[in-house]
Structure formats: C-alpha cells, structure tokens
Amino acid sequence: GQQLNQSPQSMFIQEGEDVSMNCTSSSIFNTWLWYKQEPGEGPVLLIALYKAGELTSNGRLTAQFGITRKDSFLNISASIPSDVGIYFCWTGTASKLTFGTGTRLQVTL
Amino acid sequence: GAGVSQSPSNKVTEKGKDVELRCDPISGHTALYWYRQSLGQGLEFLIYFQGNSAPDKSGLPSDRFSAERTGGSVSTLTIQRTQQEDSAVYLCASSLALLANTGELFFGEGSRLTVL
Numbered sequence: 001g002q003q004l005n006q007s008p009q010s011m012f013i014q015e016g017e018d019v020s021m022n023c024t025s026s027s028i029f030n031t032w033l034w035y036k037q038e039p040g041e042g043p044v045l046l047i048a049l050y051k052a053g054e055l056t057s058n059g060r061l062t063a064q065f066g067i068t069r070k071d072s073f074l075n076i077s078a079s080i081p082s083d084v085g086i087y088f089c090w091t092g093t094a095s096k097l098t099f100g101t102g103t104r105l106q107v108t109l
Numbered sequence: 110g111a112g113v114s115q116s117p118s119n120k121v122t123e124k125g126k127d128v129e130l131r132c133d134p135i136s137g138h139t140a141l142y143w144y145r146q147s148l149g150q151g152l153e154f155l156i157y158f159q160g161n162s163a164p165d166k167s168g169l170p171s172d173r174f175s176a177e178r179t180g181g182s183v184s185t186l187t188i189q190r191t192q193q194e195d196s197a198v199y200l201c202a203s204s205l206a207l208l209a210n211t212g213e214l215f216f217g218e219g220s221r222l223t224v225l
Binding site for chain 1: 113144150151152154200202213214216217218219
C-alpha cells in the first residue's frame, strides 16, 4: 500500500525561529494538503496544493507541491507559541485516503 | 449544524462491552470519513462513505468494527466486544466533494474512547 513519510517526527524550537517539515510519498498524487491539530481538537486545513511546483502562502505559512509530485514541504516563519500542535500532510486518491504520521511542534518562549 | 458534531465526546467502557459513536456531518456534505487516533499517534483511516455508493471499509481493523450511514447523513461507528487496544480518539470528518476535487475535510472534535 501507499506509504506517506513525514519528517521530522517532532520539533522543539524557540519562539521566533523558522520551521520546516516535509512529506514524501511512494506514489504520485495530484493533491497535497496540510492540516494542523491542536490539543483536544480535530485537524483543521491550513493549505491546499493542487499543482506540481505550486507554492502557496497563508500568512506565516508557506507550502510547496514538489515537482516530482511525490513530496510537499511546509514552512512556518517566525514561530509563535500558538503554532504548537501536530501538523499532518495529507494526500490520496478516491480509494486511498492517507495522512502522514505527523510532526509534533513545540514552541518555547 | 455549522460544523461536524460527534457524540459522545468521552466514553469510558468496560472490556467486552459494545459502544456506538455518532457523527453528524455538515449539512450537504456527501462524503463522510472515520479516522482513529491513538495516543500520540497519527490518523488511521477506518472507513468512508460517499453518497449512495458502497462504503470503503478497507481501514476497519477487525470485524468487531462496523459503521453505517443512514439517509446519507448521520453515521454511527459501532465497536463490538471492545478491547483495551480500542482506546483512542475516533474522529469523524465530512466533505463536499470526494477528495479528487478539493480534498478539504472538516473534522469534528472526536470521541475519546477509554476501554478499562
């Protein structure tokens, strides 16, 4: 079956630092989405990418859809305490719906 | 309602008992998904429903798990003869169009199941 590898598994950073995480797949897909899950909540969509090479920003967040269509990157600039949570990448087809294993982000003051 | 609603929010049960978890999706959303999230783990796909099509049950971990969706709206996930390893947060999500189009899922807050 499809494998979706996300790294790093966890990050401990100081407020103000930039963050970068990525997701790779063994298969080619047409969609990459990034979700954030805060404690006690369900995941919420941050950014959606639908085209290879696409670079999309949402405030301090920037995500890119890899040219190979097998990977995606999420960057967070100038992190703040409310960035804490688990970040999941997501991709799939009509028959396979897969989230990455998640990157747990902790931000210290 | 405005968002995906799940109930109960918390459920504690004894090993061997059956439990039912309910999901009320956003009105008009044709696709509905169930995921399981064990403590500190990622999201494990269980099952999804799309309109009147046969559900994709490929993620259900055993035959003790079943789900139904009545009238294309509310869904119930049933776990029979619960085991301690069933303890997890069960998340429901819905979407307007199956992910081939938008892929945007709207999640509920989850039902936390604890099996003693």
